[in-house]
Amino acid sequence: MRKLEDLVDTYLHKGLRKKLVDTLKEKGITDENVLNAIHAIPRHYFLDSAFDKIAYEDRAFPIASEQTISQPYTVAYQTQLLQIKKGDKVLEIGTGSMYQTTVLAALGAKVYTIERQKQLFDQTPTYLFKNQYPNIEFHFGDGFEGLPLLAPFDKIIITAAAPKIPEKLWAQLKVSGKMVIPLDESETAQRMLRLTKKKDGTVKREAFDTFSFVPMLEGKTQK
Numbered sequence: 001m002r003k004l005e006d007l008v009d010t011y012l013h014k015g016l017r018k019k020l021v022d023t024l025k026e027k028g029i030t031d032e033n034v035l036n037a038i039h040a041i042p043r044h045y046f047l048d049s050a051f052d053k054i055a056y057e058d059r060a061f062p063i064a065s066e067q068t069i070s071q072p073y074t075v076a077y078q079t080q081l082l083q084i085k086k087g088d089k090v091l092e093i094g095t096g097s098m099y100q101t102t103v104l105a106a107l108g109a110k111v112y113t114i115e116r117q118k119q120l121f122d123q124t125p126t127y128l129f130k131n132q133y134p135n136i137e138f139h140f141g142d143g144f145e146g147l148p149l150l151a152p153f154d155k156i157i158i159t160a161a162a163p164k165i166p167e168k169l170w171a172q173l174k175v176s177g178k179m180v181i182p183l184d185e186s187e188t189a190q191r192m193l194r195l196t197k198k199k200d201g202t203v204k205r206e207a208f209d210t211f212s213f214v215p216m217l218e219g220k221t222q223k
């Protein structure tokens, strides 16, 4: 695992990050807090050094266990839809590279994140920004189960393609809470939904653009 003191955030990286923020603005991201977080967080630290020069392209890249770090636009889009307020208790399904997790933490959320791939979860004890963002708790498990002992949550974000709305997660959302979920619409595309739990327990459903995620899978891996 890479160590923070071995990593460098050069003027080149910073400049590319500024360009990435401009690209995200052009694509319609307006939330200043989200844009500031993307500007502040060195995305290249979350990738293998082989990706150093291209880390600020607006694309997904492979990480371990045949998973991906989400595209910055997707991270910004989902985060913007969540309307994070400082102190929000957020459940994230799909820790992956920890990049989206860090964006949420930078916005002042208390983040509980779950990963089902052991190999990815095993990287979390050496999380680079442990001191800067102590407001993150990493969990190994099946995101379909959520974290019932830590519920309810103000916000829930799913960062993998969900075949259905996970009932147990819906039950762990507070009244007036929001869930942002890419729901399968076809074999290759997911519709981004924002579901708000109304006072009477029913759902307000808002539909946005389509995206392409790796699948949300049941259970957890052994290694």
Ligand code: SAH
Pocket (backbone or CB within 6 Å): 067, 068, 069, 070, 093, 094, 095, 096, 097, 098, 099, 100, 101, 114, 115, 116, 117, 120, 141, 142, 143, 144, 159, 160, 214, 215, 216, 217, 218, 219
């Ligand atoms: N937020 C991550 C996205 C990683 S891709 C990032 O930007 O890096 C989606 C992640 O969801 C993968 O790491 C995958 O292993 C994980 N995942 C898929 N199904 C899951 C489940 N049921 N519970 C927890 N994590 C899951």
